[in-house]
Amino acid sequence: MIETAAALEPTFGGPLLVLAILLPVVGVLLSFVLGGRFAERVALALAPVGLVLALAIAFLVWRSGAPVVYNIAGLAPPLGIALRADGLSGVMLVTAALIVAAAGFYARATFATPEGSTEARAPFAFWILLQGIWAALILLFIGADLFNLYVGLELLTFAAVPLVCLSGKPETLVAALRYLMFALFGSVFYLLGAALLYGAYGTLDIVLLSGRVAPLPAVWLAAGLMTAGLLAKTALFPLHLWLPPAHANAPAAASAVLSGLVVKGSFVVVVRLWFYVLPALPGDAAQVFLGALGSAAILFGSVLALRQPRLKLLIAYSTLAQIGYLFLIFPLASGQHPWTIDGWNGGLMQTLSHAFAKAAMFLSAGLIAESLGHDRIAEFTGAGRAMPVTFLALGLGGLSLMGLPPSGGFAAKWLLLRASVAAGHWVFALVLLAGGLLAAGYVFRILSPALADGSLVLKSPPQRSREHAALALAVVAVALGFAPQEFFDFLQIGRMAVAAQP
Amino acid sequence: MTPSTLAGLVGAALVGLGLYGLIVNPQPLRKILAFNLIGSGVFLVFGIVARKGAAAGFPFDPVPQAMVITGIVVAFAASALAVALILRLHEETGQVLLDDENPASLPSEQGAGK
């Protein structure tokens, strides 16, 4: 276990953590006050600043090799609230900043305030919500207090739900309402669990809890309730009822953020819960159960993706499958075995590469829908020649989803596969392979008609700069496949299970 | 029966009632009410937790109270957002149902229906 006292001490650079959260919050407030087209300018201006902050935090974590800690108002837990950034936080912060920036850049064309008017409802809402999501994600990635994380989760939901129904069409309103209802369902479960934990130990600080948690009925129940609530927000099969309609109907830039980042927010909290708060629990069976749900999600989501007639729905169902891969981290990285290093790195690599690949794919899908006027896959014949860069981005994202080299998806699959072989979890190894085959099937379904010869009249050619935004994200997903060993060492910083090893 | 046991039982009952409503009732407005019921149950549990703090030497543990206040604000915001969505949906379609009996209008089946 990490030296509890040391992990509670504020470290050099801690104030950067507060700054990272405050930045988008200030952006939201400024956008409100200035209104109109300033919302867009504020959001786009703050994105690079946020990226620099995220990189600075990651750099500090890397240089010290230990988490960066800050106690809000100088009050140490249990009375105060701490913020803590470790390797996991570092990479997630940078990922969020990059994807938010790319989505914002891409969305300029769709959500520009029209000339002549001072304010339009949809653009104004979009830019504020985008910054709101970003703030909530940062809070989730560096929050060190389970109640603080609850607030972050709620903030994330409240910002994400309206994004789904920006267009105001009835079907998007239904999708948003289902999303909200189910997310609230999850929230109360999480809150109930948190109350039980607080009742048992008098603190919700992650580091303090990790030192105190013992196998008690209140803890069992809290673990079940909190995890289930988070799974509902992550849309792990079979709790995915809200995801396909919500992700498929949102505007492309919003879908990219929802699919790439928002589901990862609650996933990171599950990781915090099981690997940081509850490692003392003899939870092997529960971890395998989470892995089993993930496996079911991989197979189920992939098969359904194979059957979707529309591109955005296909990508949404593929998200369902890819979320399943994330949950293989629980059986493969729990306990104190040599293979857990691979399992942990593989799970996080999957988180990152899916975020970039999926965001790139949704952005490309948006361009395709705009240029063709529809997104029916069967009618893509010849589209590859008409808009090559868009389909290149889509294809590179698909490469990573299939887990073919060179890509982050391949690196993740290879690490997870090695961990499952070493751990003797054969079923997970086979599911990993089957998922790759099915993913190849649905990617092939998109690309095969698009690459065929055919004459196709575009309604409007895609904007070059927006194509490049999608391509840049796809290239990052591929480039992750070349991550050096130092990158994987970074992911291990602050990982408690490892620290517990002699 | 001590007050905390009573509060605990009432909290549990509220959570149970709310759960039933949230799962079974098809009306979104009722679901929101059910969600608030569960919320109240959870806040009661927090209340008992605060009393436990008294055993540790404080007259009251202030942290759960802060949490309850925050929780109430969050639940209020959630309810407001949900009601706004319901109103908007009612304006657009004249009815508000989460599970449409007619599957053709569920978004995911649209492509097939087109």
Add this chain to the structure above:
Amino acid sequence: MTGSFTSPLAAALGPFLLVAALALPLAFVAAWFFAGQRRRARDLQWLAPVPALGAALLALAGGPFSFEAPALRLSLSLDRPGALLLAVAALLWIVVGAATFTYWKKWPGQRFAVCWLLTLTGSIGAFVAADLLSFYLFYALVSIPAYGLIVDDDAPETKRAGGVYMAFTILGEALLLLALALLAAGEPHGSLRIEDVVAELPTSPWRDGALALIIASFGMKIGLAPLNGWMPLAYRAAPISAAAVLSGAGVKAGVIGLIRFLPLGFALPVWGAALAVLGFFAAFYGVAIGVTQQNPKTVLAYSSISQMGVLAAALGMALAAGDASAPALVAFAAANHVLVKGALFLTVGAFAAMDWRREKWALPLAAALGLSLAGLPFTGGALAKLALKAPMGYGIAAILSYASATATALLMLHFVTRLAKTAHWGETARIPHAIPRYWPFFALGAIFLPWLLFPAVGHLSEALSLDTLWDGFWPVLIGAALALGLARWGEKLPPIPAGDTVVVAERAFKSSFALSGFFEKADARLRFFPAGGLSLVTIALILAALAAKAR
């Protein structure tokens, strides 16, 4: 390995050439994405494999060398088996590339050209990769972009061939990945070098699983029956140039895979025997189905299945005996196949584009080229058979290998007959002028070039002894007699669809779609709100119960 000594020149220049061999094709790929460079890229891309050829010749002359880039986790090395295959593969890519991209301007287009370069990169890389991940990368590169070479028109048959090819390829990749994971798991020090993991394989707890997966995944690549279904469809659909490089060079990625990943210095009798049986089965199965085929390209595809079966059988025998000298010998035989099969596909193109009745020498030359595969004396094929003699031994395997030579002679004469009967069968649109014009040189080169390489693995005097000549001659004679019989009674053979077993597999695959309807129904149920809510409560309770369960 005889040549472990490396000359100073090879040690100094070799690593540089290895990197250039991979970097140059990729640079051409990049050039295609800049509008200003496209024309130049197109005109010059046939030169892309030149550094690879240089590296291979240097390794053959000066001994093995390697290149390490730990930061990229890339390690490359070129030993004798790799160099033999790389030399002829690079030559084939250059020759066919020159014919395809310099003499004909209307075809091929950008997609074909880029897929060509990517497949070429993979083909080179598979021969030089020295660690698991690099090998997997190049193996994927030689397999997947080849889709763009095969599917070059919109005919439904072509699309079907492409779909079947992709299904086999992706499944093979998945099996290989699991095999590599098992190999890596069996290596206690965490090394990912191929030679390290294979050295640990015989004692690894995952040995049997890894070997089965290795044989299955590379077997799919080389069309080892019954995993052969994709090959006839793909070669029939592909343009001549693509079929030539894929059947010649592309498939050898599977052969080098078997050579590299089977622990050949270590006797594993059961696995060796199993592979030999599979290989011989494929050798005769390919001929049996091949003689029922009418399209010359399909006949050649079945000949590839048969020839790859012979190579697999030789590797199987070597594995059973623990024969460490087999890699170079099998690589030589495979190198001969690279040249001959490439030239045979070009023959199909040449005959389609020229009037062979006027060129009296054309048919005999085609026959000599084909019979080279059967080991006709003085051809490269005779040397290939000589090379395989040691691994095959003197027992039943030796008899079977003579029988397979006979069968090959039969199939090749059938091919020549079909070639003569179906000349002018219309596929001239995608045959560059250079192929009929220079075809005699290609054919003669394929027949005689192996003589230059043979000193790397054996003695030429042995090849010219009377015994050897007679050994090469009589199977061809019997094969010719059988071919006469086939010409006479061949019509009575049952018609078998190209791809044979794949037809059944496709049907099974299609009917599995019905299963996915079940998934869709389940999804509709699960997405009802009450169902989701109940699942949520259930999952919470299950997790709580499991968390309570003691270890």
